[in-house]
Amino acid sequence: MxxxxxxxxxxxxxxxxxxxxxxxxxxxxxxxxxxxxxxxxxxxxxxxxxxxxxxxxxxxxxxxxxxxxxxxxxxxxxxxxxxxxxxxxxxxxxxxxxxxxxxxxxxxxxxxxxxxxxxxxxxxxxDIPHTSKQPWSLSDYATVARQLGRFNGAYLVGEQPLPAYPWLSKEWLRGWTEKSAPAIALFPGILEYPLIRRCFPTSGMADAYLRIWDERADFLHALERLPQVLCHRDAFRRNLFLRPDYTDTDRLVAIDWAFAGPGAVGEELVPLVLAGIAFFEVEPSIMGDLEQVAFEAYVEGLRDAGWQGDPRIVRLGYAASAALRYGPGCAVPALAFLTDPAAQHIASQLFGVTAEEAADRVSLMFTHVLDLADEARQLMDVLPQTASR
Structure with missing residues (x-):
């Protein structure tokens, strides 16, 4: 019907x-x-x-x-x-x-x-009353990230047990990434499409993107060995509301719990930073500042909850999750947009930009994701509990 x-x-x-x-x-x-x-x-x-x-x-x-x-x-x-x-x-x-x-x-x-x-x-x-639809400031993002840290931190310190319902997502990031297999198989043969070349301007960048896919088992293994928390897993601007006239501890409301389930500490923060870039809600020029502010605030939230662990563990959870989710995990929508004029037209209508401008933004996001993948590899080498099999 x-x-x-x-x-x-x-x-x-x-x-x-x-x-x-x-x-x-x-x-x-x-x-x-x-x-x-x-x-x-x-x-x-x-x-x-x-x-x-x-x-x-x-x-x-x-x-x-x-x-x-x-x-x-x-x-x-x-x-x-x-x-x-x-x-x-x-x-x-x-x-x-x-x-x-x-x-x-x-x-x-x-x-x-x-x-x-x-x-x-x-x-x-x-229907949740909330603050204006104007872009959030870095201070707003810090408030949100700290609240997400407090939320996740409660599971790290045992204040809340991880729920074990059979319908919560299980190995969500694995399923999200593996759905990209058909698109990844096509990738080497479409590198000369104009927008693909614009998004991946060098063969080295394309190779680095495929390397994440080839090493996905290592990234997933490292994430599965990190401390686990309950994740909303789609906590970004469109799914989060800051209610006016509420205290900091109950001001943040999240909608759309369809992806919820256990995940690595740090994973929750990924869409807050990168989905804002993908949905044209954050300018790429502030991506570095946003990531730093959000990560520091998220760790503060974990500390507020009583967790005193190594922040490098959190950084690995963030970097490895970002590499998979917004790298190869985005292959299906990204390649559809970059190769299909109809998809480009829809994106242009939704976001008010040209296909070329959108491709440039995707390229900047992928460049950052490749850097995060390198950071995750370095952290996997120095954190023994996440060593590859």
Whole structure:
């Protein structure tokens, strides 16, 4: 059933209990409503709407809004623990896991859930008030990174046990990376495409990119031997909200928990830095400053939680995860964009840049990722607990 047919089922009887729960009242009556599509960082098969309307409660007019997230199976997962399992976020909410998160991070309340079909889930969520849509400052990024550190740190020191639900992602980064195998196989034969050459201007850069793929087992082995924490795993600007008028310890709200599961310390920080580059929310010129500020704040957050370990362990988790996730792990979308004029047109419409400008940005991101891969190799050599097999 397509979204249009699904949305026809939304009526006043369905909305009233959801909106009453959102507003904490038993007496509100809905007058009208409309569905507004939201553009976000959602994955394939995900559609998000803000449902906005007016109502009457106690003789007063009331404005209200809630979020509807419709998730369809992407057709590529087989097990609940696979990297992109379509039901994971609904299962996470149903378990109550998000009601007892450590200090540093919270999630929107789930107002209701439905399963219209075996391959589709609906989530009705609280609409989070947040600060303006203006770009975050480096200070904002530091605040967010420190909160992510506090969140992860609670699992390092045993304040919170790692959840063991069978539907949490397992070896997420391995699954994310291995899905790129077909694209990587094509890579040597398409190096002369104009935008590919623009993105990889030297044969040495292309070789270094493929080297990460060839050494992926070493990177994954090192990450699996690091201390493990619960990761949201998609914590970047589009999925994070800084609520006004809240204290630092409960100000940060994360949406989109579809990738959540155990991961290496430091892994959580990767999308905060690099997804902002990929989604044109951070200028590449400040990437180095952003990474330094965010990493230092993340370690401070771990310290706040009571962890006193070697920060080089955290740096390895960050660098090795970044090398895989935003190196070969991005091969499918990157190569599709760099070789397909239709994809280039869509990207130009979304981000307001030319295909050449987008390719230059991807090239800068890959250059940084290659440097992080080298840093990870050096750290693997000096940290004995991560030595390659």
């Amino acid at each position: 397509g979204n249009a047919a699904e949305l026809d089922s939304i009526n006043r009887d369905k909305l009233v209990p959801l909106v009453r729960t959102a507003l904490g009242t038993d007496t509100l009556e809905i007058i009208d409503w409309q569905l507004v599509p939201i553009h976000g960082g959602g994955g394939l098969g995900t559609t998000i709407y803000r449902v906005v309307g007016t109502g009457r409660d106690g003789g007063k007019d009331v404005d209200w809004s809630i979020i509807l997230k419709i998730i369809h199976a992407a057709g590529e997962d087989e097990e609940p623990c696979d990297w992109n399992h379509c039901k994971r976020e609904a299962l996470i909410y149903a378990s109550g896991m998000l009601d007892d998160l450590p200090a540093g991070l919270s999630a929107p309340r789930c107002l209701g859930a439905e399963d219209p079909s075996l391959d589709c889930s609906w989530l009705w969520l609280e």
